[in-house]
Amino acid sequence: MMPDVAELRRDFLVESSSAPVWRLGDADMDLGPAVIAIGVFDGLHVGHAHLLDRTVQDARRRGVSAYAVTFDPDPDQVVSAHPAKALMGTDDRLRALAASGVDGVIVVPFTRELASLDHARFFDEVLLPVCDIRAVHVGSDFRLGARGASTVPVITSWCASRGICVEGHELVTDDGTPVSATRIRSYLEKADLDSVRRELGRRFMVSGRVHTGRGKGTSMGFPTADIRVEPGRQAPADGVYSGLALVDGVVWPAAINVGVPPMFRGCPGVASLEANLIGFTGDIYGSEIALVFDAFLRPSQSFASVDELISVVLHNIQTVQDHFGNRGVALA
Numbered sequence: 077m078m079p080d081v082a083e084l085r086r087d088f089l090v091e092s093s094s095a096p097v098w099r100l101g102d103a104d105m106d107l108g109p110a111v112i113a114i115g116v117f118d119g120l121h122v123g124h125a126h127l128l129d130r131t132v133q134d135a136r137r138r139g140v141s142a143y144a145v146t147f148d149p150d151p152d153q154v155v156s157a158h159p160a161k162a163l164m165g166t167d168d169r170l171r172a173l174a175a176s177g178v179d180g181v182i183v184v185p186f187t188r189e190l191a192s193l194d195h196a197r198f199f200d201e202v203l204l205p206v207c208d209i210r211a212v213h214v215g216s217d218f219r220l221g222a223r224g225a226s227t228v229p230v231i232t233s234w235c236a237s238r239g240i241c242v243e244g245h246e247l248v249t250d251d252g253t254p255v256s257a258t259r260i261r262s263y264l265e266k267a268d269l270d271s272v273r274r275e276l277g278r279r280f281m282v283s284g285r286v287h288t289g290r291g292k293g294t295s296m297g298f299p300t301a302d303i304r305v306e307p308g309r310q311a312p313a314d315g316v317y318s319g320l321a322l323v324d325g326v327v328w329p330a331a332i333n334v335g336v337p338p339m340f341r342g343c344p345g346v347a348s349l350e351a352n353l354i355g356f357t358g359d360i361y362g363s364e365i366a367l368v369f370d371a372f373l374r375p376s377q378s379f380a381s382v383d384e385l386i387s388v389v390l391h392n393i394q395t396v397q398d399h400f401g402n403r404g405v406a407l408a
């Protein structure tokens with residue numbers, strides 16, 4: 077059976093409310109008195125959600141606004157020689173933050189110059205000119221400033237001199253270990269979708285545009301949408317998955333292959349992410365679609381013949397259909 081609409085909206089980050097997003101440097105701004113949370117928030121996992129809830133509670137108590145302060149691009153992309161793959165594209169990350177319950181999202185453009193500032197200059201030159209910060213909420217592991225030199229105690233003592241309160245929250249844990257974007261990436265690499273879902277608080281989603289692939293799926297009995305995801309995004313481990321696909325506001329059951337198909341490696345136009353949408357008919361070339369991953373079914377493999385491949389794939393599609401049915405659900 078399909079999950080209910082509220083769960084699907086959570087999985088696909090279809091927000092019911094959305095706060096404004098301001099990019100610093102666009103214009104002079106005065107965002108007023110506020111309590112802020114600072115971080116990248118890649119994945120917007122359950123630890124991030126808890127931190128943002130606490131930030132909003134504090135703001136309500138003080139009668140001021142609650143803002144999430146984040147960075148674009150992800151600082152890792154600017155300062156690291158080998159940046160981690162992102163759980164979310166920037167648009168999704170900002171959209172999810174804007175729907176998290178805060179009153180606004182402040183996006184700080186991240187440059188090498190910004191990376192060289194220490195915490196004092198970051199507050200004095202970047203944040204305090206645009207808002208009157210009353211309190212800062214971060215996780216206890218948070219570090220700010222050039223090479224992450226400013227720990228929570230360092231930031232706390234500097235902020236105290238300005239009358240700003242800092243709360244370094246105990247990290248939300250799962251199985252006794254802090255939830256983090258890094259850990260969720262490693263679960264994806266092991267196709268451990270149960271752990272991913274527990275720590276994200278929803279199923280993992282990727283989105284991309286549907287491209288023309290080899291065009292052989294239909295003749296094999298299972299048309300597939302070949303999806304190109306922007307570079308630098310984290311995908312689940314190569315393999316075959318059951319999942320769901322969002323197309324034009326309707327969610328369809330989907331059988332998904334991640335990775336270049338071993339039987340067609342080297343063929344021109346071969347897809348590295350493709351999905352058979354169960355019950356869907358129509359032309360979606362060029363459309364933007366999103367996939368969420370529900371369960372790992374098996375590794376992708378080479379078969380002795382194409383007929384054998386077809387029979388195994390059709391069996392996988394049947395498994396997805398047995399679980400989710402064969403009809404679309406509108407999210408409106």
Ligand SMILES: Cc1cc2nc3c(=O)[nH]c(=O)nc-3n(C[C@H](O)[C@H](O)[C@H](O)COP(=O)(O)O)c2cc1C
Nearest residue numbers: 289290291292293300331332333337338339376377
């Ligand atoms: C649910 C599913 C499972 C798949 N499993 C495999 C697999 O185990 N091995 C493989 O080589 N290709 C696998 N594929 C990819 C198919 O070979 C591919 O969809 C088909 O050749 C059509 O390719 P085209 O869309 O590029 O024309 C799978 C595709 C789907 C949708």
Ligand SMILES: Nc1ncnc2c1ncn2[C@@H]1O[C@H](COP(=O)(O)OP(=O)(O)OP(=O)(O)O)[C@@H](O)[C@H]1O
Nearest residue numbers: 115116117118123214215218247248255256257258
């Ligand atoms: N498990 C958690 N519980 C509470 N707060 C957290 C947790 N993880 C991160 N935070 C806080 O949320 C904010 C944003 O986190 P950030 O994206 O920087 O880290 P992260 O999720 O640990 O990612 P990464 O693994 O890539 O470092 C920071 O203030 C951070 O300290």
